[in-house]
Amino acid sequence: MNSEFDELLSITIKECYVRRNVIVILFVIISLAILAIGTVWPKRYTASVLIEIDSTNILQPLMQGRAETTKSIDQVANAREIIFGEEIMNNILAQDVWKEEVVDDLEGARIKELIKKKVSINRFGKDLVKIEFVDSNAIRAFETVNMMANLFIEKGEQSKIDESQAAFDFINKQVGDYLQKLIAVEDGIKKFRSENPDVRPGLITEVSNKISRLKAQIEDTDLEIREAGIKHDSIKKQLSGEALIAISQSKEGQYLSTIADLQNQVQALRLDYKDTYPDIVRLNNQISELKVELHKEIEHRKTVISTSKQSGDVYVDESILISPLYQELRSNLSSTETRNATLKTRRNELSKMLKNEYSRAAKIHAAEATLSDLTRNYQVNQDIYQDLLKRRENARVSKSLDQEHQGFAFKIQEPAKIPILPSGMRFLHFIIAGPILGLLVSIGLIFLFVQYDSRVRSTKTIINDLKIPVLVEIYDFKDQSTVETDRKKAVVLGGLIIFTAVIYIYVSIQKYLGIF
Amino acid sequence: MSKIEDALNKVKKSSAQGNQLQVITGRKRIDQMSSDIATRQPSDTHLKNRTSSTKQIALMDEGVLFSNEELDSLNIIHSESSNSKILNSFRELRTQLIHKSNGENFVVMVTSCLSEYDTGLCSINLASAFSLDESKTSLVIDCNLRKPSFDKVLNIDFPKGMTDYFENDDITTDNIMYNSGVKRLRLIPAGERKESASEFFTSKKMRDLMRELLDRYSDRYIFLNAAPIIDSADTKILVDICDYVVLDVPYGQVTTRKIKEAADAIGEDKLLGIIFSHVPPAPNFNIPGIG
Numbered sequence: 064m065n066s067e068f069d070e071l072l073s074i075t076i077k078e079c080y081v082r083r084n085v086i087v088i089l090f091v092i093i094s095l096a097i098l099a100i101g102t103v104w105p106k107r108y109t110a111s112v113l114i115e116i117d118s119t120n121i122l123q124p125l126m127q128g129r130a131e132t133t134k135s136i137d138q139v140a141n142a143r144e145i146i147f148g149e150e151i152m153n154n155i156l157a158q159d160v161w162k163e164e165v166v167d168d169l170e171g172a173r174i175k176e177l178i179k180k181k182v183s184i185n186r187f188g189k190d191l192v193k194i195e196f197v198d199s200n201a202i203r204a205f206e207t208v209n210m211m212a213n214l215f216i217e218k219g220e221q222s223k224i225d226e227s228q229a230a231f232d233f234i235n236k237q238v239g240d241y242l243q244k245l246i247a248v249e250d251g252i253k254k255f256r257s258e259n260p261d262v263r264p265g266l267i268t269e270v271s272n273k274i275s276r277l278k279a280q281i282e283d284t285d286l287e288i289r290e291a292g293i294k295h296d297s298i299k300k301q302l303s304g305e306a307l308i309a310i311s312q313s314k315e316g317q318y319l320s321t322i323a324d325l326q327n328q329v330q331a332l333r334l335d336y337k338d339t340y341p342d343i344v345r346l347n348n349q350i351s352e353l354k355v356e357l358h359k360e361i362e363h364r365k366t367v368i369s370t371s372k373q374s375g376d377v378y379v380d381e382s383i384l385i386s387p388l389y390q391e392l393r394s395n396l397s398s399t400e401t402r403n404a405t406l407k408t409r410r411n412e413l414s415k416m417l418k419n420e421y422s423r424a425a426k427i428h429a430a431e432a433t434l435s436d437l438t439r440n441y442q443v444n445q446d447i448y449q450d451l452l453k454r455r456e457n458a459r460v461s462k463s464l465d466q467e468h469q470g471f472a473f474k475i476q477e478p479a480k481i482p483i484l485p486s487g488m489r490f491l492h493f494i495i496a497g498p499i500l501g502l503l504v505s506i507g508l509i510f511l512f513v514q515y516d517s518r519v520r521s522t523k524t525i526i527n528d529l530k531i532p533v534l535v536e537i538y539d540f541k542d543q544s545t546v547e548t549d550r551k552k553a554v555v556l557g558g559l560i561i562f563t564a565v566i567y568i569y570v571s572i573q574k575y576l577g578i579f
Numbered sequence: 580m581s582k583i584e585d586a587l588n589k590v591k592k593s594s595a596q597g598n599q600l601q602v603i604t605g606r607k608r609i610d611q612m613s614s615d616i617a618t619r620q621p622s623d624t625h626l627k628n629r630t631s632s633t634k635q636i637a638l639m640d641e642g643v644l645f646s647n648e649e650l651d652s653l654n655i656i657h658s659e660s661s662n663s664k665i666l667n668s669f670r671e672l673r674t675q676l677i678h679k680s681n682g683e684n685f686v687v688m689v690t691s692c693l694s695e696y697d698t699g700l701c702s703i704n705l706a707s708a709f710s711l712d713e714s715k716t717s718l719v720i721d722c723n724l725r726k727p728s729f730d731k732v733l734n735i736d737f738p739k740g741m742t743d744y745f746e747n748d749d750i751t752t753d754n755i756m757y758n759s760g761v762k763r764l765r766l767i768p769a770g771e772r773k774e775s776a777s778e779f780f781t782s783k784k785m786r787d788l789m790r791e792l793l794d795r796y797s798d799r800y801i802f803l804n805a806a807p808i809i810d811s812a813d814t815k816i817l818v819d820i821c822d823y824v825v826l827d828v829p830y831g832q833v834t835t836r837k838i839k840e841a842a843d844a845i846g847e848d849k850l851l852g853i854i855f856s857h858v859p860p861a862p863n864f865n866i867p868g869i870g
Contacts, residue, residue, distance in 0.1 A: 078831075081859045517834045522855050525828070528835050531842055534825060534852035535672040538664050538860045540654040540700075 074520045075510045086505040087556040091563045093501035098570055101493025108201040109486035112212040113477035114192050116142075116219070139186045142215060145222075146194070147179055151214045158210055160203040178207065191476060197486065205481040216473040220465070227465045231458040238455050241448040248441045255430075255437060262430040270424045277417045284410040291403040298396040302389070315364075318357040325350050490574050494567065642758035653733060655761060656704050658711055664860075669708035672854065676800075676823065679851060685822040686793060687851075688722075688803040691829070692841030694810050698827045699728030701856060702804035703759070703766070705825075709800045710763035716799045718756070718792060720767040722817055723806040724776040727769030733760065740770025744788070745779040752791060780816040789820055808844050809837065815844055824849045829857040 079086055116138045145151065152175050156165050165171040183195045194211055198204035256262075329346045336343055519525060522533040541549075650657045660666040676687060689702040699721065706719040721729045722741065730736050737757055744755050744767075752767075759766045779785060792801055803821055805814040818824060824845045828838055842850055 077859050081831075516831075517836075518831050519828065519833055519835055519838065519855075520831045522853075524835060525838060525853055525855070529839055529842065531826075531838070531850065532852040533855050534675050535668045535854055536858050537668045537701075537854060537856045538662070539830075539857045540665065541662070541860070542652055542654050 070521055070523060071510075071514060075506070075513050078509050078513050078520075079506060082509060083556065084552060086509065087559055089505035089508070090498070090501035091559050093504050094497035094563055095566065097493055097497035097500060098567060101488075101490050101497070102570060102574065104488055104490070104493065105199055106485040106489075107197050107199065107487045108204045108482040109195055109197045110201075110204040110208040110479050110482050111193055111195040111477075112208050112475060112479040113187070114142075114194065114212060114216065115474040115476040116190050116192055138190070138192050139184055141219075142192050142194070143184050145218050146182065146184065146211050146215050148218075151211065151218065152178070154214055155207055155210050158206055160200070160206045182211070201482045201485075205479055209479040212475060212479065216475070219473050224462075224465045227458070227462040231455070231462045234451060234455045234458045238448070238451045241444060241451055245441070245444040245448050248437065248444055252434070252437045252441060255434060259430045259434075262427060262434060267424065267427050267431060270420055270427060274417060274420045274424065277413055277420060281410060281413045281417065284406055284413060288403065288406045288410065291399055291406060295396065295399040295403060298392055298399060301392050302396065315357060315360050318353055318360065322350055322353045322357070325353070490571075494571055497567070640758070641762060643760060644762060645760040650761070654700060654704075655732075656707050656711075657761070665704075669704055670711070672705060672825075673708040673712075676825075676851070679823065684793060684797055684800050686789060686801040686803060686820065688805050688814075688817055688821040688824045689827055689854075690805040690814050690824060690841070690845075691807040691827045692809050692837045693829060693833050694807055695726075696807055696827070696829060696832075697723075697726065697728045698807075699723070699732045699804050701827050701854065702802050703729070703732055703761075703764075706764050706766075706800070706802045707761050709802075710761060713763070714798060716763040716765070716796060717802060718765045718767065718799055719759070719802040719804060720792075721769040722776075722780070722803045722813065723811075724769050724773040724779075724813065725806055725811070727772060728804070729766060729768045735760070737766075737768035737770075740768035741779070742770035742773050742776070744770070745776075745782065745784060752788060776813050777816060780813055780820070785820065808841050818845055818849055821849070823851040825851050826853045828853050828855050830855060830859065832857075 155161060155178065156171055156174065161174065164174055178196075181197045183197075185193050185195070187193050194208055194215070196204050196208040196211070198207065325346050329343055329350070332340060332343050332346070338344070338347075513520065522536055525531055525533055645653065645655070647657055647659050651661055656662075656666045656669050658666075676685070687705070689698045689705060691698050702719050702721075706717040709715050709717040719729075720741065721727050724742060727740070739750060739755050741755065744750050744752070755767050755770070756765050757768065773779075789801070793799070803817060805811070805817050808814045808818075808826075826838070826841055826845065838853070
């Protein structure tokens, strides 16, 4: 590739030499044309101002979570909207630098559009906004951009203040509304309380405890009543005939045991004596007597029972009536009866109380539902009210921040300067570009020509493409007349170049003296 | 200028005699030449002797020779050429041709692949290069009958040439062979301009002429200046007569396609190679790395 390029380069140099006339003429034409353009090229002065729109300042970390600083999202769009607004545009046109040009409203509108076209607003980095204005007049460019920046900042800060004031007002109104609601709910609760004084929290458990206690008492009383009944019955039974029989049976027992004793004696005597022995005879007699006695007693009891059964009365043997046991039983019976009556009365009372408690519990349930409803309402309202109060304080701080020009920093990072040098293409650029471009274009054209012209200029092409040997390379003859012509041409070409240079110098001097 | 006109008139009158050299342009030497006109006789002194010694070459009647300055102004090389690069190029070419022929003398045709391109000067310079060597002589024949160029190249009007030789059986080779003004270089001009010469070149007479010229001196090298092969049937015929062909390719004027066409017309066995001519001298920028 390199050797190919070298070849191309050397051919280009050769061709440049051969076609030096063309090159010089092209060079002169192009550089003079560029010079001409340079002299008529309009000057453009650019004034710019760099504004820092910083939503995070020193106060923000201090007030974290307390105050909300107002934030703007798209700063460039925002700035554009503000600057291109009628208000600022009118202010700019009212400036001295523009005043003269605004002859009527139509012209004013046209100039406004013109100014809008010449303004460029760009964002630099995170928070920097650059406002640029291009104009043919340096002072006017400076004044305009300066005015724009100042009005923009003023307007921007005012709008932020308005915004935070509006936010504060809104929250403040909300606070008032909620306060009213809260007071209303409080009144409701107070009224309910005064109407239902015994309704208090925990009352329902108390009542239910009482109910269960009453129920237990009633059960106990029932048990005691049954106990007393059984006791009464048994005492009564003891006092009835069956008790006497028991006692008389004990008389019969006495008889029987005496008989048995006597018979034991008879048996013992019979071991030694005959039945005719006097003692035995006497004992036998005694036994028979006792047996009669026993028999009599049994008969007596039978009649007593049957008679008592017939009369329904309790037959009480006289001997028993006077016994202390009987007396005691009697008193027991009467005390048991008294107790029985007391227990029954108590049970009735307890049942009544239970009923009361039941009805009270039902009442409490209804009241408690109402109360909890009211309380819940109160709680919610109070929460919101508290929150709003906090928010209102935040908003107040935010508002103060904006009013103190602290919350939303519009800072002029780089103030506008009067542009001394025109921006963009200056005359100096044209002076420099003219000869360079002239040379580059003419040589470039030759280079392109050599590259795309298919005519053979190198022995390498013949050798490589056609495989025909090249015997020799012979330079062009230069006889005396050619040399002479070449010299004349060189003088003419040199003259042309000097002429161009002179024009360049002349025009440059004129330009810097301010004649053009 | 009146002197020149006088000279021209004189020449015209004497042209009836046929074998006298005439001068057409007004240069310093013309006066001298016109006065010396008688001395420019076709050389017939060597015709009968088929010898080839250096001594005899030295004895050749050279007529009036060009001075070095005149050769320079005519763009013809000489041993003290101011343009040594061109001189060396032709010497190099000579060496290559001699090397190729193994020392034998030969007939070389110089042609081009560009219409209207004149190889006359190139042919004469090539012949001059051979004649620089004191042991060699050269003969250059203008076979471009349609566009003769030797008189222009050398600023001399040659009264008779190839066409006369072919058309008139009375005219011998001696009548058409001239001293060129360059040492050891003879030439045969084209003669009267002819649109086509195929019948001449295909004739037996042409072959005989070639044999005669080549055989007369073993150290004579013959050069044919032919019309561009691209648009001339004559040249294609001449290819058969000559031993070698060299193709003159001027710098920056022909495409490879044209060269290819010409090379194909010549044929591989005859085409010795290409002379890449009219290369513009590189300006004196000594840029390193650029050959």
